[in-house]
Amino acid sequence: xxxxxxxxxxxxxxxxxxxxxxxxxxxxxxxxxxxxxxxxxxxxxxxxxxxxxxxxxxxxxxxxxxxxxxxxxxxxxxxxxxxxxxxxxxxxxxxxxxxxxxxxxxxxxxxxxxxxxxxxxxxxxxxxxxxxxxxxxxxxxx
Amino acid sequence: xxxxxxxxxxxxxxxxxxxxxxxxxxxxxxxxxxxxxxxxxxxxxxxxxxxxxxxxxxxxxxxxxxxxxxxxxxxxxxxxxxxxxxxxxxxxxxxxxxxxxxxxxxxxxxxxxxxxxxxxxxxxxxxxxxxxxxxxxxxxxxxxxxxxxxxxxxxxxxxxxxxxxxxxxxxxxxxxxxxxxxxxxxxxxxxxxxxxxxxxxxxxxxxxxxxxxxxxxxxxxxxxxxxxxxxxxxxxxxxxxxxxxxxxxxxxxxxxxxxxxxxxxxxxxxxxxxxxxxxxxxxxxxxxxxxxxxxxxxxxxxxxxxxxxxxxxxxxxxxxxxxxxxxxxxxxxxxxxxxxxxxxxxxxxxxxxxxxxxxxxxxxxxxxxxxxxxxxxxxxxxxxxxxxxxxxxxxxxxxxxxxxxxxxxxxxxxxxxxxxxxxxxxxx
Numbered sequence: 208x209x210x211x212x213x214x215x216x217x218x219x220x221x222x223x224x225x226x227x228x229x230x231x232x233x234x235x236x237x238x239x240x241x242x243x244x245x246x247x248x249x250x251x252x253x254x255x256x257x258x259x260x261x262x263x264x265x266x267x268x269x270x271x272x273x274x275x276x277x278x279x280x281x282x283x284x285x286x287x288x289x290x291x292x293x294x295x296x297x298x299x300x301x302x303x304x305x306x307x308x309x310x311x312x313x314x315x316x317x318x319x320x321x322x323x324x325x326x327x328x329x330x331x332x333x334x335x336x337x338x339x340x341x342x343x344x345x346x347x348x349x
Numbered sequence: 350x351x352x353x354x355x356x357x358x359x360x361x362x363x364x365x366x367x368x369x370x371x372x373x374x375x376x377x378x379x380x381x382x383x384x385x386x387x388x389x390x391x392x393x394x395x396x397x398x399x400x401x402x403x404x405x406x407x408x409x410x411x412x413x414x415x416x417x418x419x420x421x422x423x424x425x426x427x428x429x430x431x432x433x434x435x436x437x438x439x440x441x442x443x444x445x446x447x448x449x450x451x452x453x454x455x456x457x458x459x460x461x462x463x464x465x466x467x468x469x470x471x472x473x474x475x476x477x478x479x480x481x482x483x484x485x486x487x488x489x490x491x492x493x494x495x496x497x498x499x500x501x502x503x504x505x506x507x508x509x510x511x512x513x514x515x516x517x518x519x520x521x522x523x524x525x526x527x528x529x530x531x532x533x534x535x536x537x538x539x540x541x542x543x544x545x546x547x548x549x550x551x552x553x554x555x556x557x558x559x560x561x562x563x564x565x566x567x568x569x570x571x572x573x574x575x576x577x578x579x580x581x582x583x584x585x586x587x588x589x590x591x592x593x594x595x596x597x598x599x600x601x602x603x604x605x606x607x608x609x610x611x612x613x614x615x616x617x618x619x620x621x622x623x624x625x626x627x628x629x630x631x632x633x634x635x636x637x638x639x640x641x642x643x644x645x646x647x648x649x650x651x652x653x654x655x656x657x658x659x660x661x662x663x664x665x666x667x668x669x670x671x672x673x674x675x676x677x678x679x680x681x682x683x684x685x686x687x688x689x690x691x692x693x694x695x696x697x698x699x700x701x702x703x704x705x706x707x708x709x710x711x712x713x714x715x716x717x718x719x720x721x722x723x724x725x726x727x728x729x730x731x732x733x734x735x736x737x738x739x740x741x742x743x744x745x746x747x748x749x750x751x752x753x754x755x756x757x758x759x760x761x762x763x764x765x766x767x768x769x770x771x772x773x774x775x776x777x
Contacts, residue, residue, distance in 0.1 A: 210713065212720050231634060240715040241707035244504040251634070276713060347712075 212240075212274045218258050218285075220267025223311070229270050230255040240274065246345060249325040250279055253343050256318040257283040263308050264288065265339065281326070281343040289335040297323065357395050358412045358551035359402060363387050365409035370735035372401035372410065377622045378500065378705065382748070383738035384756035394705050396500065397552040398493040398622050398647040399656035412548035412657055414570040417455070417577075423540030425531065427523045428456040429516060429565065430574075432463040432594070432602040433546040433652045435672050436665035437575055438582060442672055444599075445588035452590060453581040454574070456542070458527060459590060463598025465519030466490075467681035470597055470610045472512050475683075477613065477641055483507045485617075485632075485640040488607055490514045492553035493647035494625060500705045502629055508643075513561075515601065516543050516550065520564040540566045544574050546655030547648060570657045595679040603666040604651035608644040615641040621649040708747075721772060722746045728770035730762040737761075737768075746770070 214236055216229035234251045254270065261268040265287020273280045290296045296303075297319050304314025323329045326343040333339040366387040373381045373388065380394035381401060388401070388409070402410040420426075428451040435444050448459045469490070477486060489495055489510040498505050520541045527539045543565045545551055554563040600606030604620035617640055619628045625645045631637050648654035650662030658665065708715040708722075725746035732742070738757040739745035748754050749769065759768020 210716055212716050212723075227634075231630070234633075235706070236719070238706045239708050240719060241710065241712060255634075274716060276716070 210276060214272045214274075216270045216272075218261045218267045218270055218283075220262050220265065223262060226259050226262040227255055229258050233270075233272050236272075237274070237279075242347070246279070246347060250281065250345050253322045253325045253345070254281055256321045257281065257341060257343070259313060260318045261285045261287070263304050263313060268338075275347075277346065277348050278327075279345045279347065281341075281345075283341045283343075284338070285340075286338040289337055289339055290331065290333040291335050293331050293333065355392055356552065356555045357390070357392055357397055358414070358548045358555065359390065359395060359397055359399065360411055360413050361388055361390065362409045362411065365407050367407050367409075368738075369406060370738075371404050371406055373735045373738070373740045374733075375400045375404045376740065377626055378497070379740050379744055381740070382753070383735075383758070386756075394500065396493045396496040396647075397549040398497075399548045400622055402548065402656045412551060412570070414545070414551055414573070414657070415567050417542065417567075417569050417573065420540060420542070420567045421455075423566070424538035425457045425527055425534050426455070426540050426542060427458045427460055427527060428574075429460055429462050429519050429523060429541055429543045431516070431544055431546050431550075431571065431652060432461070432466065432599045432669070433655060433658055433665065434544055434571055434574070435599060436602060436653055436669040437571070437658065437660045438578070439668075441582060442668075443588070444592040444594075444672060444676070445590060446582065447578065448590045448592060449586060449588035450578045450581045451574075453586065454577045458523070460519050460523035460526065460541075461592065461594045461598065462515050462519045462543070463592075463594035463601065464681050465515035465517070465522065465598075466601040466607070467594060467598040467679045468518050468522075468683070469512055469515050470607070470679070471681070471683045473510060473611055473642070474613075476510065476512065477611065485637075485643045486510050488642070488644045490601070490607060490644075491549065491646045491648075491652075493547075493549035493622070494645045495553075495558070496549075497625070497647075498629070502633060505629070505632065514553075515598075516554075517564055524564065542567045542569055544569055544571050546571045546652050546658045548656055549647060571655070572657050572659060575659050592676070593680050595677040595681075596673045597679040598681070599669055599673045599676065602652050602669055603662075604646050605644065606651065608642050611642055613641050615639065616644065617642075618644040618646075620646040620651050620654070622647045708751075718747075718750050721750045724772055725749055725770045728763070729760060732762065734761075 214233060218229055219225055230251045233254055234247055237247045261283060265285035268285030271282040295301055299320045300316040302314045302316035308314045322343060327346045328344040330342045368383045368386040370383060373383060378394045378396055380391045382389050402412060435447055451459050487508045489512060523541055524539050528534055545568050551568045554565045554568050557563050597610040600610060605618040608616040608618045619625050650666055653665040654662035708718045726743055729742035736758060737745050737760050739748050
């Protein structure tokens with residue numbers, strides 16, 4: 208039996224002030240598993256950025272964190288507008304966030320680039336008008 | 350692996366404990382369970398913050414201290430009063446009067462912890478200028494915080510100021526001074542008596558930090574000394590002893606005193622264990638601004654809020670403002686080379702505790718335990734009422750998986766007979 212453990216979080220798109228809560232929860236759980244602080248830090252940063260993106264752009268969504276013996280997979284699923292140009296969205300500093308979001312200090316255009324930077328692998332499946340699924344992997348065997 | 354033996358000062362009077370769950374829900378490290386109708390403290394998790402003593406409605410929890418009268422065999426007894434002591438007495442605005450009082454109740458000499466604090470302030474200013482140190486630097490003065498960090502945020506250990514707390518600096522200097530001024534005394538004749546405002550400092554002195562052994566010989570409760578002093582302060586004799594500390598040293602008694610003395614405005618000071626935990630979580634989540642120094646005190650208001658004090662912490666703090674008014678800024682400074690000889694007061698030897706949140710040393714075992722905990726947790730109501738004897742439903746599920754439910758109560762909300770959630774085939 209391939210052992211895995213899944214934590215699922217609903218990311219509330221209505222309440223901006225609660226954004227970032229799921230990454231705090233995931234961190235607590237990963238700590239109980241005794242993972243190294245560096246791994247926990249990478250997962251929680253990637254998760255945090257993804258969560259904020261879902262709140263800003265997609266009206267919320269779902270985050271699944273699946274822990275395997277050798278890796279952690281973070282799957283962020285939303286039913287938002289989708290990303291029309293992924294290559295552009297991956298550029299540091301590029302953002303489509305609204306002015307009101309920027310005034311809160313978000314929307315610096317570092318979300319997706321940071322998610323890529325802090326994980327070993329990132330896959331974006333997106334369809335305009337349907338939504339986005341981002342799958343990130345952090346390997347534990349390093 | 351040898352587990353470091355840790356002696357706590359927080360003790361429970363089983364006869365008085367009603368098993369009411371108040372302490373259970375206030376313990377910041379989830380160290381308490383109710384078993385067989387009374388509280389049980391898990392010594393590996395307890396940080397001696399004193400919250401349970403503070404909230405207990407039946408006075409069943411106490412901080413155990415030595416009594417002054419049991420240690421009268423020291424030929425030369427030196428009192429080390431915490432600056433908090435000076436804020437306890439109504440109408441006494443002169444530190445010297447209280448210092449004289451300490452001599453009147455039987456001490457041979459007094460060395461103010463505030464003096465030690467002023468040296469620590471000087472060392473801290475120098476330390477902050479060094480290259481290659483980890484910032485923000487976190488104060489090492491509150492032992493409950495140091496233990497909390499070691500247990501729950503071990504990766505912040507390198508941020509802790511590697512300088513001994515004021516009471517240790519005071520104890521070392523007090524002994525040196527006594528032996529120099531009284532060459533007839535042998536080191537074992539000199540006893541240093543710390544007058545402590547809190548339980549955490551009592552535990553710290555008993556246990557030391559890692560391999561460092563405390564230089565304080567006896568810890569007595571500020572409360573005990575308070576009542577003894579009341580008697581002699583009434584007919585206060587004119588003081589024949591003067592304070593050797595200043596505003597900075599006295600300021601350490603309340604939250605913000607230590608950090609404001611560093612003369613660097615990039616600091617944060619938080620007090621009260623719940624607030625402190627919130628700040629540590631924020632540091633952990635990378636949500637704090639660039640800071641040089643962080644002062645954290647487990648007690649509300651700082652040391653003036655300690656469980657072994659008498660006066661309300663806010664009143665004590667106000668009184669200390671009056672006491673400080675005509676004192677010099679500081680009377681303990683380092684000159685020239687002294688600034689660079691941190692040597693004697695260095696303490697980098699923080700003990701390594703196993704992280705308390707970790708379920709098992711083996712990752713795959715932790716995974717299995719965690720999935721069982723999740724499955725059990727889903728069956729529980731999520732009210733976190735504490736009636737079962739565990740602080741939260743999650744903790745109850747974890748206790749079951751860890752096999753730590755001997756003497757626990759049933760979950761009142763569960764429909765099944767045992768009152769204990771059971772794993773289904775596929776989860777087991």
